[in-house]
Amino acid sequence: xxxxxxxxxxxxxxxxxxxxxxxxxxxxxxxxxxxxxxxxxxxxxxxxxxxxxxxxxxxxxxxxxxxxxxxxxxxxxxxxxxxxxxxxxxxxxxxxxxxxxxxxxxxxxxxxxx
Amino acid sequence: xxxxxxxxxxxxxxxxxxxxxxxxxxxxxxxxxxxxxxxxxxxxxxxxxxxxxxxxxxxxxxxxxxxxxxxxxxxxxxxxxxxxxxxxxxxxxxxxxxxxxxxxxxxxxxxxx
Numbered sequence: 662x663x664x665x666x667x668x669x670x671x672x673x674x675x676x677x678x679x680x681x682x683x684x685x686x687x688x689x690x691x692x693x694x695x696x697x698x699x700x701x702x703x704x705x706x707x708x709x710x711x712x713x714x715x716x717x718x719x720x721x722x723x724x725x726x727x728x729x730x731x732x733x734x735x736x737x738x739x740x741x742x743x744x745x746x747x748x749x750x751x752x753x754x755x756x757x758x759x760x761x762x763x764x765x766x767x768x769x770x771x772x773x774x775x
Numbered sequence: 776x777x778x779x780x781x782x783x784x785x786x787x788x789x790x791x792x793x794x795x796x797x798x799x800x801x802x803x804x805x806x807x808x809x810x811x812x813x814x815x816x817x818x819x820x821x822x823x824x825x826x827x828x829x830x831x832x833x834x835x836x837x838x839x840x841x842x843x844x845x846x847x848x849x850x851x852x853x854x855x856x857x858x859x860x861x862x863x864x865x866x867x868x869x870x871x872x873x874x875x876x877x878x879x880x881x882x883x884x885x886x887x888x
Contacts, residue, residue: 701880702778704818705878761865761869762806768817
């Protein structure tokens with residue numbers, strides 16, 4: 662079974678530029694999550710989707726971050742405009758039924774904002 | 776956002792030694808999870824705990840769900856070089872289809888061969 666796929670794996674941009682990340686969850690997984698992991702910290706949930714609907718986006722900085730999951734499969738996370746403090750690894754995870762222990766994480770996209 | 780207190784932050788151990796780490800929270804959880812993250816990869820689930828006092832093993836790993844539901848412990852016995860990595864605890868209050876994970880800051884484990 663293929664795991665969670667993410668691209669790109671690395672991205673370097675300058676502040677105030679825009680960037681987008683892509684995630685393809687495990688086939689059949691209805692729940693999809695985006696996490697932000699700053700260096701030296703654990704992952705922090707940004708947004709959770711159930712199919713193509715948003716379940717929780719309480720920690721998403723909505724003035725600059727947006728996410729969508731059209732057709733309930735792939736998802737994109739966008740940052741516009743980026744700030745220095747957005748430098749982090751962005752992890753995507755998916756889950757079959759939403760239970761915490763059933764989340765599978767992708768390898769992440771490492772973003773560096775200069 | 777809320778994060779759990781995980782200790783120690785890092786540790787160096789001799790191969791073959793046992794390792795202990797713990798995680799505490801100001802809030803109670805009904806689920807505790809332990810993950811390992813290797814460089815350039817996402818976290819991988821090691822052990823899941825669902826009940827206060829529960830003790831669960833996965834090979835050389837043993838984890839416990841604290842009685843107060845505010846803490847959890849992970850032990851690794853007879854460590855080997857491939858145990859190197861960052862170990863994260865995570866707590867959740869799972870209900871229905873929701874149960875967001877709250878992660879600790881991690882314990883970085885380095886093993887001297």
